[in-house]
Amino acid sequence: GSGGDDDKGGHAPDRLGKGEGKVNIIAWAGYAEDGSNDPTVDWVHPFEKKTGCQVNTKTAGTSDEMVSLMKTGQYDTVSASGDATLRLIASGDAAPVNTKLVPHYKDIFPALKQQPFNSRDGRMYGIPHGRGANLLMYRTDKVKPAPDSWRAVFDDAAAHSGHVTAYDSPIYIADAALYLMRAKPSLGIKNPYALDQKQLDAAVDLLKKQHKAVGEYWSDYQKEITAFNGGDSVIGTTWQVIANLTKAEKAPVKAVLPKEGATGWSDTWMVSAKAEHPNCAYKWLDWIVSPKVNAQVAEYFGEAPSNRKACAETSDPNHCAVFHADDEKYFQRVHFWTTPIKECLDGRKDTTCTDYAQWTRAWTEVKG
Amino acid sequence: MAETETRARTGTTTTRTAVRLEAVTKDFGTVRAVDAVDLTVRESEFFTLLGPSGSGKTTLLRLVAGFEQPTAGRIELAGDDVTATPPHRRDAHTVFQDYALFPHMSVEQNVAYALTVRGVRKAERLARAHEALTTVRLDGFATRRPAELSGGQRQRVALARALVDRPAVLLLDEPLGALDLALRQEMQTELKELQRTTGITFLLVTHDQDEALTMSDRIAVVRDGRIEQTGPPVEVYERPATAFVAGFVGTTNLLRGESAVRVVGRPGTYSIRPERILLTDPAEPPAGAAASSAGRRTVTGRITDIVHAGAHTRFTIALPHGDRLTVLRQNLTGLPQSARPDGEIGLSWDDKDAFPVPS
Amino acid sequence: MAETETRARTGTTTTRTAVRLEAVTKDFGTVRAVDAVDLTVRESEFFTLLGPSGSGKTTLLRLVAGFEQPTAGRIELAGDDVTATPPHRRDAHTVFQDYALFPHMSVEQNVAYALTVRGVRKAERLARAHEALTTVRLDGFATRRPAELSGGQRQRVALARALVDRPAVLLLDEPLGALDLALRQEMQTELKELQRTTGITFLLVTHDQDEALTMSDRIAVVRDGRIEQTGPPVEVYERPATAFVAGFVGTTNLLRGESAVRVVGRPGTYSIRPERILLTDPAEPPAGAAASSAGRRTVTGRITDIVHAGAHTRFTIALPHGDRLTVLRQNLTGLPQSARPDGEIGLSWDDKDAFPVPS
Amino acid sequence: MRLSRTARVILGCVTAAGLAIVYVPLLLVLLNSFNADRSFGWPPSGLTGRWWRAALHSDGAREALLTSLKAGLAATAIALGLGTLAAYAVHRHRFFGRRTVSFLLVLPIALPGIVSGIALNAAFRTVLDPIGIGFGLFTVVVGHATFCVVIVFNNIGARLRRIAPSLAEASADLGARSWQTFRYVTFPAMRSALFAGGLLAFALSFDEIVVTTFTAGPGTRTLPIWIYENLARPHQAPVVNVVAALLVLVSVVPVYIAQRLSSDTAGGRL
Amino acid sequence: MPAAPTPGSRLRLTALLAPPLLWLTLAYLGSLAILLLSAFWATDSFTSDVVHTWNTDNFHELLTTPVYRTIALRTLSIAVAVTVIDALLALPMAFCMARVAGRRWRRPLLVAVLTPLWAGYLVKAYAWRVMLGEDGVVGAALAPFGLHGPGYGTAAVIIVLAYLWLPYMILPVYAALERLPERMLEASADLGAGAWRTLRSVVLPAVRPAVFAGSVFTFSLSLGDYLTVQIVGGKTQLLGNVIASQVTLDLPMAAALSAVPVVLIVCYLAAVRRAGALDSL
Ligand SMILES: Nc1ncnc2c1ncn2[C@@H]1O[C@H](COP(=O)(O)OP(=O)(O)OP(=O)(O)O)[C@@H](O)[C@H]1O
Ligand SMILES: Nc1ncnc2c1ncn2[C@@H]1O[C@H](COP(=O)(O)OP(=O)(O)OP(=O)(O)O)[C@@H](O)[C@H]1O
Numbered sequence A: 001g002s003g004g005d006d007d008k009g010g011h012a013p014d015r016l017g018k019g020e021g022k023v024n025i026i027a028w029a030g031y032a033e034d035g036s037n038d039p040t041v042d043w044v045h046p047f048e049k050k051t052g053c054q055v056n057t058k059t060a061g062t063s064d065e066m067v068s069l070m071k072t073g074q075y076d077t078v079s080a081s082g083d084a085t086l087r088l089i090a091s092g093d094a095a096p097v098n099t100k101l102v103p104h105y106k107d108i109f110p111a112l113k114q115q116p117f118n119s120r121d122g123r124m125y126g127i128p129h130g131r132g133a134n135l136l137m138y139r140t141d142k143v144k145p146a147p148d149s150w151r152a153v154f155d156d157a158a159a160h161s162g163h164v165t166a167y168d169s170p171i172y173i174a175d176a177a178l179y180l181m182r183a184k185p186s187l188g189i190k191n192p193y194a195l196d197q198k199q200l201d202a203a204v205d206l207l208k209k210q211h212k213a214v215g216e217y218w219s220d221y222q223k224e225i226t227a228f229n230g231g232d233s234v235i236g237t238t239w240q241v242i243a244n245l246t247k248a249e250k251a252p253v254k255a256v257l258p259k260e261g262a263t264g265w266s267d268t269w270m271v272s273a274k275a276e277h278p279n280c281a282y283k284w285l286d287w288i289v290s291p292k293v294n295a296q297v298a299e300y301f302g303e304a305p306s307n308r309k310a311c312a313e314t315s316d317p318n319h320c321a322v323f324h325a326d327d328e329k330y331f332q333r334v335h336f337w338t339t340p341i342k343e344c345l346d347g348r349k350d351t352t353c354t355d356y357a358q359w360t361r362a363w364t365e366v367k368g
Numbered sequence B, C: 001m002a003e004t005e006t007r008a009r010t011g012t013t014t015t016r017t018a019v020r021l022e023a024v025t026k027d028f029g030t031v032r033a034v035d036a037v038d039l040t041v042r043e044s045e046f047f048t049l050l051g052p053s054g055s056g057k058t059t060l061l062r063l064v065a066g067f068e069q070p071t072a073g074r075i076e077l078a079g080d081d082v083t084a085t086p087p088h089r090r091d092a093h094t095v096f097q098d099y100a101l102f103p104h105m106s107v108e109q110n111v112a113y114a115l116t117v118r119g120v121r122k123a124e125r126l127a128r129a130h131e132a133l134t135t136v137r138l139d140g141f142a143t144r145r146p147a148e149l150s151g152g153q154r155q156r157v158a159l160a161r162a163l164v165d166r167p168a169v170l171l172l173d174e175p176l177g178a179l180d181l182a183l184r185q186e187m188q189t190e191l192k193e194l195q196r197t198t199g200i201t202f203l204l205v206t207h208d209q210d211e212a213l214t215m216s217d218r219i220a221v222v223r224d225g226r227i228e229q230t231g232p233p234v235e236v237y238e239r240p241a242t243a244f245v246a247g248f249v250g251t252t253n254l255l256r257g258e259s260a261v262r263v264v265g266r267p268g269t270y271s272i273r274p275e276r277i278l279l280t281d282p283a284e285p286p287a288g289a290a291a292s293s294a295g296r297r298t299v300t301g302r303i304t305d306i307v308h309a310g311a312h313t314r315f316t317i318a319l320p321h322g323d324r325l326t327v328l329r330q331n332l333t334g335l336p337q338s339a340r341p342d343g344e345i346g347l348s349w350d351d352k353d354a355f356p357v358p359s
Numbered sequence D: 001m002r003l004s005r006t007a008r009v010i011l012g013c014v015t016a017a018g019l020a021i022v023y024v025p026l027l028l029v030l031l032n033s034f035n036a037d038r039s040f041g042w043p044p045s046g047l048t049g050r051w052w053r054a055a056l057h058s059d060g061a062r063e064a065l066l067t068s069l070k071a072g073l074a075a076t077a078i079a080l081g082l083g084t085l086a087a088y089a090v091h092r093h094r095f096f097g098r099r100t101v102s103f104l105l106v107l108p109i110a111l112p113g114i115v116s117g118i119a120l121n122a123a124f125r126t127v128l129d130p131i132g133i134g135f136g137l138f139t140v141v142v143g144h145a146t147f148c149v150v151i152v153f154n155n156i157g158a159r160l161r162r163i164a165p166s167l168a169e170a171s172a173d174l175g176a177r178s179w180q181t182f183r184y185v186t187f188p189a190m191r192s193a194l195f196a197g198g199l200l201a202f203a204l205s206f207d208e209i210v211v212t213t214f215t216a217g218p219g220t221r222t223l224p225i226w227i228y229e230n231l232a233r234p235h236q237a238p239v240v241n242v243v244a245a246l247l248v249l250v251s252v253v254p255v256y257i258a259q260r261l262s263s264d265t266a267g268g269r270l
Numbered sequence E: 001m002p003a004a005p006t007p008g009s010r011l012r013l014t015a016l017l018a019p020p021l022l023w024l025t026l027a028y029l030g031s032l033a034i035l036l037l038s039a040f041w042a043t044d045s046f047t048s049d050v051v052h053t054w055n056t057d058n059f060h061e062l063l064t065t066p067v068y069r070t071i072a073l074r075t076l077s078i079a080v081a082v083t084v085i086d087a088l089l090a091l092p093m094a095f096c097m098a099r100v101a102g103r104r105w106r107r108p109l110l111v112a113v114l115t116p117l118w119a120g121y122l123v124k125a126y127a128w129r130v131m132l133g134e135d136g137v138v139g140a141a142l143a144p145f146g147l148h149g150p151g152y153g154t155a156a157v158i159i160v161l162a163y164l165w166l167p168y169m170i171l172p173v174y175a176a177l178e179r180l181p182e183r184m185l186e187a188s189a190d191l192g193a194g195a196w197r198t199l200r201s202v203v204l205p206a207v208r209p210a211v212f213a214g215s216v217f218t219f220s221l222s223l224g225d226y227l228t229v230q231i232v233g234g235k236t237q238l239l240g241n242v243i244a245s246q247v248t249l250d251l252p253m254a255a256a257l258s259a260v261p262v263v264l265i266v267c268y269l270a271a272v273r274r275a276g277a278l279d280s281l
């Protein structure tokens, strides 16, 4: 698009046309299953059958990868996490979404609508998909007494030196900031995603100290599960689903939401500003948050569904309870991932905050 | 019209010249391998290029075959200018020193190759291949692979392969170099016989003077990329044009300066072939009718070495002033009495056997 | 005690025997390359193994060097049983046919190698390497790489490398095979000279009879893994023990059965050396004193081929009943008048030159 | 060289140990494909054949295998063509910059995959995208072929060095045109080298992940990418083991054939 | 013997060289140029969009930030260690295969070395992750000796990389050893050298180019790896990881970082080319 900043990202369509017969998707592993991995897990083929839109899926490993894939303009829609959404909006790679064209939008938990990480100037830039918190997991046989604070992986990390684990991404700096909010009020951190230089430095110092005790940083399921299963890691951040899977392997682990609260993620299906198949993309958006499919995804991936009605569709009746899907109190303690930008997200006007690029460099330094 | 006539005339010479090189020069980078060579090989001639290692013989042959392009000069085959013609369109075949048989083909397929690439029908191809194999006495080996043959047999396959479509010229690069002596002598006879019966022009490269002398109709002695002398074997041997030819073709006693004056009696450079010197007892006059006639020279020396070399014995004789002469003597009859190590001995030769050579 | 005495006695024979093979046999799978060979090489002797390709010469040499283990038999070096000794502990060095110079070392390092591995100090090592290089006239080439040398120079480096620590025995496997004729003759003289001055025992392998005849003190003729005859060159040439030896060492006219009766006048197998036959005009009696005396045989034939081979001319003569004789004649004096192709010619030889050979 | 018995035994032991180390992880993969424990827990909590059943019914794996085969074959074909031409030029001709050519050809494989990957990615985006060619199988093939060329180049080069140039000359001498010489003499002599080189190039392409990640388009999932994605999926890791185990077992056949065909050489050169 | 240029052969040469060189230039060298050129651009820090303004800030940052130097050095050391380990393993193994084992054994042995190349890089790396874990096979095997496994970290990275690239080293060394003429070894023994001496003075110099050739693979593959590090590296960070993490965020910075391995490897190639390595690949 040309012209002013507002034009960036184009406009949401007013009405939908016929499907283009094809849609290209970027998704987290497990978000767009077509039965090829497990014949019983398939919500792509029914979609294709129903809409005539052929689905091509590209699985991305990290948010950064999603951003760069979106920049190619070859994809129509993406399941972006909060640490990617703002970047996509700002760069104009994602278009605003006309929620009227997504019938199931009305059943989405209100707490997920119009959030800083999925909207701008009151316009939604995607449809919320699901959410989860970054919990604290530990081996019950090795970590005693049971921890209830992030302190266990920061100031007290030395107790498990070599066996602490942390999520391998710059966004993990927010976890440190979150801990510092309580542990060091003097720093004045209000929002873990709005750090000025001094606050960032403090977080980085803390992380460098933690680095000495870290055994490994994890970035995918499998690594984290084997590490806890084998005892290479005994304490660190996790997702609910990993905790469940590890338990299923009969490993003595437990995951808690520490008293400081936690960071978390909420994924949003966004549409590319250059989408070649916008009609199919909208059909996908509606399909993926429809109660039944939303429930299927949430169970398969292990997260809280975004559609209120999905809780009735899960095969495990306890799923929504386990993942706190409708527990807004629980999620109030969760600070969802948001891309840090120069403009402080906590409203401070007297200073500039550090942006994601600075966080990235800081993260490189933390790991050394 | 005029052109046709010229053609016709060239056509006439064709019947006599198989290969002609005119001022052919070949440089490899800074090395001049062939230096302005003029050469004419007549049809049905057995022509040999003889010279030491690195003299440019192979390069000359490869120029004729077309594997190398001359830096300057012109090459004719049967009167046609082929300087720019690629190898596969020249009517000349090569027998390579390493034979270059195709390892993945049977003997038969190797031999028939020249016919195969010309699209000759299979039946005819095989018939002619077998004919060629019969010529080289290998008809029982058609289905073997080259790896299953001995050196001499491979050599014959290479020969049959090159002969199968009767080329105008056969180029042979030290074809017998890898064979042992007995086999080599056998193959020499066969090659010569083959050339006689087929009437094909043979252009042979060798550094073996015996081979050159016994097989060739004419020899060109090559040195440092130039031809020093061309002529029939007897002429090259008996009347060497240069001291180099005298020394390279056969062994000889070269006498220069002071030595020439002392031994030959005249200043200059002279070659006396060892087989031309007669050994006599120093007391007796040399045997035979011409003994003391004019034109015969006699000297006395001391034998320093006697080597029995089968058909002949080689004597090394020290003359009074330190000159040395080698003398060859066929082991036909008994030796003069004094022909023992350290014995005094008389030597005599015809004056005209002390042949002056430009040095 | 008894043992010491035995040792001492063996020690005495040491001064005379350099290499001894006793009933040595070597099989490669089903191929018997060496077949119960007994062989004694004396100290400071120049001993040659002569035989056709594939006769087992190289295998014999490799057995002596220790690269192969005999299937049966016993090998002694200087009186010590070395049958089970690895090559690097035998006091014998080899000059390989392909030289086997170490490509990554300079000439100097190559030559000094035997000293290097013995831990000789650098200064001495270099001094002795240079000495060896001087012996082979290569002192200016010390720092070159083998790839930068010509064939003859490499050959000399290989020689220097094998000579540098004065081994008791030097084993040479066709060391001159890859050189051209002129260079080969030069190197033959040098090798012989070197052997004389160093006093080292040389055990040479060749298939070149000229080389064997001119260089050796003694020759063993090998055929099919067996030794057919051992003796000094003159003896092997003049009194071949078998028809094979007669044919392989020098060319000869072999006459068998009917032919023998017709030509030699007696039944049996006979060898007449081509150089022993005298050519005469058929009318005249043979020239010289012994002309018509008893013990001399004269026949008449027709010349079918004359080849001028430098120092001598080779005649092929057809006798009346289809027998063919080759006659060699030194190019010393004029030929008999009738010595032209197709001319009638007389041949005569001493009866004792028709030498009976067991066939 | 005659080695003492001890030396031979020691060498044999080192080799056996080396091979054992090479195969222990592979055995583990095989074992884990029967491991009831989903995250390869050690020691296995039990044995099960369900992963094998799952793998055999996995459309994703089958499709990825097909994509990999397609990409590998196409890249190998291109590499065979280009590599042979380059080897011919370098080994049968003398020209200025001869050594530079071999140097440049080695670059794509010598430079880290991530560098090649992002370079190709950047180039495709700036060059191919505007003319309407998106990322897909085509771009993967281009990326793979680029680093496969050198493998073929090396194999053919090594063979050419050993084929006497006089063979081709003899052929021309006997009247064969260039294409006839190639068909009757050169190609038969190079066939096994082509096969060995092609097989290695194919293997390299087959197992490539980094460059593929950066050059593959949506829906283009080669086997390594499928493996990568599925290792990160909650329930799929054991199925990946089954696929890997199958690959090892099946690959013995072509490797063995390649060795047989080129028994005169080390059989494949990198 | 390569022929000297003549008009005809020059045409053929052009025909032969044009396709591969064109491909190489268009598909590869061009891409590299584009990448390295983009190192001189900037990135919008928020949107990750490339801003086409010419500057050298990226290189400045690269050279002045100590952490990059640390990472580069660590990567280099790991690549060197992997190469050395592979060379030390490959030499005796290849020697045994080419010169000690009987002829009949050579082919099966070679097949045995080559087959693992098909198993899939990631699968093997994950298998090692399982083996190197706290309760893994390695730990279990070492426990009776009172030893601990290396755990995840730099040592594990070196082990796994050395394992992954070992066939790439064995292959050229084996080829060189097989080509080494028996005569050379005989000549050495003949001149009095024992097995060790021959090994040192004749065999090693002869296989040196092949070792360098193999090292081109082990060295450069290690230099650019980032997946193995993620799997068994624990908290280790290598150049590849940094580049990978920057690619999506800040392409110009990633490009500048890429220049480091490119320069290292081009220097390395130039060095080993003198030793004849490129002819022994
Ligand atoms: N392709 C080439 N490149 C460079 N120099 C060459 C080439 N071919 C031949 N030469 C040089 O040209 C000269 C003549 O070589 P040529 O092979 O013709 O000699 P030759 O007489 O056949 O020797 P030999 O008897 O050793 O075969 C030598 O100095 C040789 O080094
Ligand atoms: N390593 C081997 N394996 C099998 N057979 C062999 C081996 N070495 C030699 N032979 C066979 O032993 C016989 C004698 O070979 P040897 O090399 O000793 O002959 P030679 O007299 O040196 O021949 P040439 O003059 O051709 O070198 C031949 O039949 C040969 O094929």
Ligand SMILES: [Mg+2]
Pocket (backbone or CB within 6 Å): B057, B058, B059
């Ligand atoms: Mg030559």
Ligand SMILES: [Mg+2]
Pocket (backbone or CB within 6 Å): C057, C058, C059
């Ligand atoms: Mg031999």
